[in-house]
Amino acid sequence: MAPQGKLDLDPEAVRAARRLAARAAEPVIRMARTHTTVSVERALLRLAGLTGADDGGRPWVNHLADAVRDQVGLEGGVALPVWDALLNGPYGTLRDLAEATARGRVTFRHPGGADAGHARDAARAAARGGMDRVDRRRAERDRMLREVGDPPQPWIYLIVATGDIYEDIPQAQAAAREGADVVAVIRSTGQSLLDFVPEGATREGYAGTYATQENFRLMRSALDDVSRELGRYVRLTNYASGLCMPEIATLAGLERLDMMLNDCMYGIIFRDINPRRTFIDQRFSRQIHARAGIVINTGEDNYLTTADAVDAAHTVVVSQLLNERFGHEAGLADGQLGLGHAFEINPSVPQSFRMELAHAQLVRELFPDAPLKYMPPTKHMTGNIFAGYLLDAFFNLAGVMTGQSIILIGMMTEGIHTPWLSDRDLALENVRYVRDACGSLAEDFVPRPDGFVAERARRVLAESVDLLERVADDGLLDAIAQGTFGVTRRPADGGKGLDGVVERADGYFNPAIEILDSEDPHTAHAQEEVPA
Known part of the structure; x- marks a missing residue:
């Protein structure tokens, strides 16, 4: 078959890359299907409606799961006991x-x-009730999109994170009024390392706001109000990562979040969470996301904060292909794969913008139906705010030229301090200007088949195939241990949370997994819409 697309990519090379990604992912998928974790079991209890915490802040789901584990073990799951x-x-x-x-x-x-039969029936009914609520929330989103309208892509993605949910809300609404299509509430620093989910509305957080069910509910309600005011649906994003990934994903489904940060290796590499724990938790999380109609955002952009964006470009593509395979296996549709990448080449490198275009167009062509999330420059931002503002404009231009789906706006003061509201307004003005001035420029951007951009893209694809061959042969866990992604080495038996991993015994029973494994997530919610 002849090369195709704007970059003249070899279709056989693309197919080979996906075959190798599937082979590399398969042993990890088998592990995830034969193990559970404390957070997967707690997620079932949350799905069944258990909320709240004791006077010391320890959630009731932790009390129950820990007691079952201490008395009879988690090998059979928490449901029957x-x-x-x-x-x-x-x-x-x-x-x-x-x-x-x-x-x-x-x-x-x-x-x-x-007695086992009665317990099994009761647990199934409780899990079904929670899953039905997730389905109703997905139907609510569909209805709101019809009623208020869906903004055109690229969606402008903006971060809010004061630490106080009651301060986040007016800032998020103001951002929406200024043009933000997606509002991300960054989690408080360190929450990914907590093996419990805090309860209630929170007013203290460092460099972010705690992810809790009540905070999710409050922000979703506030963005619904501003969506109706503006006549376009404003999406809400949070983070399903860390030691409580399955629980936070479940809460997101119950409270109708629209996007969740959920990457196959981010927590391993950048938070030192045990690889086995991460992959097991991730599969359940992504099944919930698929059911809830949530778009995941992956974190390949983070690799380029620790590795060189030119030399390591192919590791981004490899991770995207792995994220795609893990996502598909968990039931995510292409339209839910918000695969991440970034504009992080050192601006002093000759031809840097042409290389950025090559990388962005390559990702766009490899994943034509995915809502790609394009991240702005951060590593090379300095105290020169004028140069920073120009660099962000070039990033916005690259995003429009290559048809990116979600553009996270860059801040000119990124390298100096936590940006002020005025900095955010200027950033929104920047991206609005570029998007409006360029219009459908992506239609006209067609690199020469033998030119610099196309050659660079084909080289990165070839390097990706070579790396995937090594990962498939050596094993993904070994590749992570060797520092293949993001430079940092993370052995399979190291990191936080390994003690929460349990191999399933014969007769293991989790009715949530039973439902998620047996039902199509994209048709299950197509039921009569009733109030949640």
Whole structure:
């Protein structure tokens, strides 16, 4: 078959890259299907409606999961021991059971016979109730998109993060009024390392705001209000990563978030979370995202903050292909794969803008149906705000020329301090000007087949295939341990959270996974819309 697309990519090279990515991912997928984690089990309890925490802030889901683990182990899952205790004790609700558990008054067991059947039925009904709520929230989004309208791409993505949810809300609404299509509430520094999800509305956070169910609810409601005011749907983003990835993904589905940061290797490389824990948690998280109609944002841009953006360009493509494979296996459609990349080549490098165009166009052609998320320059931003503003304009230009889907706006003061509101307004003005002035410039951008841009793109693709061959042969976990992505070495038996990984026993039962594995996530929500 002849080369195709603007870059004349070899179709066989593209097919080979995907075959190799699938082979590299397969052992990790098998591991995720045969193991569970404490957070996967807690996610089931959250899906079943258990919320709240004790006076010390320890969530009731942690109390229950930890007690089951200590008494009978998690190899069979929490469902049968928990619902057996609920059915055979004086407890009206999961909350009652959790409170009694915290007082040391509950003895768990693995039920057998008829008792096991009753517990299984009750757990399935509870999980189904939670899944139905996720489906209704997805239907709500679909209805709102029809009612208020969906803004055209590229969507302008803007970050809000004061630490105080009640300060975040007016800032997020103001950003929407100034043109933001996607509002991301950055999590408080360190939350990814907490093995519990805080409860309630929070007013203290460092460099971000805690991801909690109540914070999700408050911000979604506020953005719904401004969406109706503006006549366009404003999307809400948060972060499903870290030690509580499955739980945060579940809460996002229950509270109708629209996008979630969810990368296959980010937590491993940049937060030193155990690789096995990450991949097991990630599969469940992405199944929930698929069901909820949530678009994931992957984090390949982060590799270029620690590795050279020219030399390591192919590692971005390899990670994107792996993220695609893991995403598809978990049920995500192409339209939910917000694969990430970034404009991070040192501006002093000759031909830097042409290389940035080559990388961006390559990703666009490799993933034509994915809502790509393009990240602005950060590593090479300095105290020269004028140069920074110009660099952000070039980034915006590259995004428009190559048809990127989601553009995170750059801040000219990125290298000096946490940007002020006035800096954000100038950044929005920059991207609005470039987007409006360029219009459909992507239609006219066609690199010469034998030119610099096309040659650079084909070279990066060839390097990606070579690296994928090595990863497929050596194993993805070994590749991560060797520092293949983002330079940092992360061994499979290191990092935080390994003690929360459990191999499933014969008879393992988790009704949420049972539903997610057996039902098409993209048709399950197509039901009569009823109030949540």
